[in-house]
Amino acid sequence: MVYAPAADCHTRDLSNISAKIAIIGLGTVGTGVAKLLLDHGDRTARHAGRIPWLEKVIVRDLEKPRDVEIPAGVLSDNLEDIVNDPEIKVVAQLIGGTEPARTIMLQMLEAGKDVVTANKALLAEHGAELFDRARELDRCIAFEASVAGGIPIVTNIGQCLTGNQITALKGILNGTCNYIITQMQQHGTDYQSALKQAQQLGYAEADPTLDVDGSDTAQKLAILSHLAFGVRIHWQDIPLEGIESLQLRDIQNADRCGYRIKLLAESKLNGNAVEMNIAPTLVRKGNPLAEVEDAFNAIRVRGDAVGPVFFHGQGAGQMPTASAVVADIIDTVVGRTRLTFGNLELWSDAQSPRQMAPADTAVNKYYIRLQVNDDPGVMASLTSIIGRHGVSIASINQQQTQSDDPENTVQLVIMSHATTAGAIKAAADELKNSANIKGSPVVMRIMNS
Ligand code: NAP
Ligand code: HSE
Numbered sequence: 001m002v003y004a005p006a007a008d009c010h011t012r013d014l015s016n017i018s019a020k021i022a023i024i025g026l027g028t029v030g031t032g033v034a035k036l037l038l039d040h041g042d043r044t045a046r047h048a049g050r051i052p053w054l055e056k057v058i059v060r061d062l063e064k065p066r067d068v069e070i071p072a073g074v075l076s077d078n079l080e081d082i083v084n085d086p087e088i089k090v091v092a093q094l095i096g097g098t099e100p101a102r103t104i105m106l107q108m109l110e111a112g113k114d115v116v117t118a119n120k121a122l123l124a125e126h127g128a129e130l131f132d133r134a135r136e137l138d139r140c141i142a143f144e145a146s147v148a149g150g151i152p153i154v155t156n157i158g159q160c161l162t163g164n165q166i167t168a169l170k171g172i173l174n175g176t177c178n179y180i181i182t183q184m185q186q187h188g189t190d191y192q193s194a195l196k197q198a199q200q201l202g203y204a205e206a207d208p209t210l211d212v213d214g215s216d217t218a219q220k221l222a223i224l225s226h227l228a229f230g231v232r233i234h235w236q237d238i239p240l241e242g243i244e245s246l247q248l249r250d251i252q253n254a255d256r257c258g259y260r261i262k263l264l265a266e267s268k269l270n271g272n273a274v275e276m277n278i279a280p281t282l283v284r285k286g287n288p289l290a291e292v293e294d295a296f297n298a299i300r301v302r303g304d305a306v307g308p309v310f311f312h313g314q315g316a317g318q319m320p321t322a323s324a325v326v327a328d329i330i331d332t333v334v335g336r337t338r339l340t341f342g343n344l345e346l347w348s349d350a351q352s353p354r355q356m357a358p359a360d361t362a363v364n365k366y367y368i369r370l371q372v373n374d375d376p377g378v379m380a381s382l383t384s385i386i387g388r389h390g391v392s393i394a395s396i397n398q399q400q401t402q403s404d405d406p407e408n409t410v411q412l413v414i415m416s417h418a419t420t421a422g423a424i425k426a427a428a429d430e431l432k433n434s435a436n437i438k439g440s441p442v443v444m445r446i447m448n449s
Helices: 028-039 041-048 101-110 120-136 153-160 175-187 191-200 215-229 248-256 318-334 336-344 378-388 421-432
Strands: 018-024 051-058 088-093 114-117 166-172 259-270 273-284 296-303 307-314 363-373 393-400 409-416 437-446
Touching: 018 028, 018 318, 028 041, 028 051, 028 318, 041 051, 041 318, 051 088, 051 318, 088 101, 088 318, 101 114, 101 120, 114 120, 114 318, 120 215, 153 215, 153 296, 153 307, 153 336, 166 215, 175 191, 175 248, 175 259, 175 296, 215 259, 215 273, 248 259, 248 363, 259 437, 318 336, 363 378, 363 421, 378 393, 378 409, 378 421, 421 437
Parallel strands: 018 051, 018 088, 088 114, 273 437
Antiparallel strands: 166 259, 166 296, 259 273, 296 307, 363 409, 363 437, 393 409
């Protein structure tokens, strides 16, 4: 077998030993994929058994400056250049959002192409339709990069852990949120500046609301839970809280008490139901999930045979994500994707669907922060509200915010014993209406080990 050296990959006639690839979308991820294919033809050829040859790159605007030098004749703004080339068998579809991404993916499948995508919004919303259509057309879809960027979690759950019944997944699945929280915690950076940095570094979605409100995490958790548990739920049905209202003082309070706050996604089997939740959560320092920083992601998977397995790596950004996309391209060229795709029966009626467990019954310990009037009897009245809802208090810390506070308030930080989400919500609702409280109570879960 002759492999092309990287330097002359696009100047020699290698048509008999190459597999033609197309990319749609040359943003953060598309650029990384083009760089790997163009600069490392030797490496990708060695792993694919032939050269994954970048034949076409489709963009909207041919004049827009790009961060990668695309060889002459490769860049185009016409999707028909892919459709009409029967030798292009694999298309990396790297545009975000659901439309026109859905229509383009269907168009590619109909044209006989296998598709690689990083687009979790598209899969979480239209996975059933797209996977059904791919199966009908005897095509396949690879989607490793859609969850946790460079961490090979889809392959691990879908292939390497299939001797197990997965019983629980816990993870940090959004690089942008973890980057923001890390900057706030380590440097005291304000929320907006940290978000702006995450956008500049290429971590955030085109609409970063999807990152910070937890939607992106929910789409990823829906995909992973689908793989792990066969649960067919819409991502919008997952109980969800983002980090938009996270305050530095809660990060500092958590730190003083021995915790880090993380946007934690959880999914676990409870009988035949699956408990799912996404919310800012206190994680005990020293737990590997507490030590995940910046745009890194991590997932702890528990299988009934293997026990706990921990995955950690860069969950967002150009090259980590391109790493996952190019692995999928190679797997598709080699034929591995076809084998697993056919057998996974993703989003198919053949699966026995489990139901999502009711949110109110999940049991956790909680962190509660209240800003309260500094008057006699207030503490007793507030703790009695909490107690009335069956919530038992593990510790209380009272701290005067400012000695000259004209409003005469103090901060109360309460840690509860384990209780249900329903009980804590009822307690928080009643606390909110108490005349002794300024503003709303802040309530966060504490991660069970
Ligand atoms: P991005 O930087 O916004 O790039 C998207 C690209 O798609 C842009 O270049 C855009 O063109 C192009 N595009 C949009 N509609 C198009 C169309 N109809 N035809 C051709 N090109 C079109 O987004 P990204 O960060 O690369 O993300 C791409 C996908 O990967 C998203 O689904 C995202 O969720 C996912 N993802 C991203 C990361 C990450 O770290 N960034 C990680 C994992 C997964 P213009 O340049 O003209 O705007
Ligand atoms: N916006 C996403 C994140 C990209 O920050 O995690 C990776 O999916």
